Amino acid sequence: MNAVQSDLRRPGLRLRPFRCPGCGPSLLLQLSDDEMQVRCVRCRGTPVHLSLIQALASHAGPLARLDAYELSTTGALLRHLRRHCRSVTTSEYLEGVAPGRSRDGIRCEDVQSLSFADRSFDLCTSTEVFEHVPDDRAGLRELHRVLRPGGRLLLTVPLTGQQITRERARRDGKQVEHLLSPTYHGDRLKGPGKVLVYRDYGNDIIERVLDAGFRVARLWTPPQSLFGHARPVLIAERD
Numbered sequence: 609m610n611a612v613q614s615d616l617r618r619p620g621l622r623l624r625p626f627r628c629p630g631c632g633p634s635l636l637l638q639l640s641d642d643e644m645q646v647r648c649v650r651c652r653g654t655p656v657h658l659s660l661i662q663a664l665a666s667h668a669g670p671l672a673r674l675d676a677y678e679l680s681t682t683g684a685l686l687r688h689l690r691r692h693c694r695s696v697t698t699s700e701y702l703e704g705v706a707p708g709r710s711r712d713g714i715r716c717e718d719v720q721s722l723s724f725a726d727r728s729f730d731l732c733t734s735t736e737v738f739e740h741v742p743d744d745r746a747g748l749r750e751l752h753r754v755l756r757p758g759g760r761l762l763l764t765v766p767l768t769g770q771q772i773t774r775e776r777a778r779r780d781g782k783q784v785e786h787l788l789s790p791t792y793h794g795d796r797l798k799g800p801g802k803v804l805v806y807r808d809y810g811n812d813i814i815e816r817v818l819d820a821g822f823r824v825a826r827l828w829t830p831p832q833s834l835f836g837h838a839r840p841v842l843i844a845e846r847d
């Protein structure tokens with residue numbers, strides 16, 4: 609049996625035509641039931657990225673008028689923003705690099721203390737970042753600060769479905785105190801299992817975003833489900 613035949617017998621493997629919110633007519637591939645194993649075969653968009661792209665289409669207005677800031681330097685969402693927005697600024701959090709400085713062409717920013725001027729952007733986006741930010745409230749206040757009046761924040765985080773956010777760890781200076789057993793996520797730059805999860809978000813993330821100064825905030829579930837996966841997107845707007 610050759611490799612292709614054996615692959616087609618894998619449990620959970622599925623392939624179907626679909627209209628990708630990121631790149632148009634395409635095929636949707638599922639390698640397993642895991643959300644991260646579902647992708648558009650053309651733009652490589654995951655359900656997380658394609659949910660956020662759907663939210664942009666219905667809640668961000670014409671992207672060609674927007675200066676965007678995305679808190680990562682790779683992925684289908686970023687490629688979509690680069691194709692459609694007036695400008696796109698990107699960054700990663702890089703240990704040992706001062707905010708605003710670059711290493712290997714990648715700008716370092718700490719979302720808790722951004723180096724951008726007030727009112728620099730019309731749109732801020734992030735996927736699966738805030739659960740790793742020690743002081744997420746400071747990070748949300750910073751995104752509010754760098755957005756222009758009427759600007760929008762669209763982000764995803766893993767949500768438990770519960771109401772109340774569960775804090776897993778807290779940081780005091782360089783010391784991390786674990787309140788629950790440590791959980792780590794993978795990261796493209798740092799490798800698998802390297803990035804500490806500080807909290808498991810509940811639906812009260814909306815209140816944290818409002819506390820940071822945003823005028824409105826809500827969780828929006830995209831209409832298009834990708835083999836059962838559709839990620840709620842936090843959509844917020846500043847005055």
Ligand SMILES: [Zn+2]
Nearest residue numbers: 628631648651
């Ligand atoms: Zn696509």
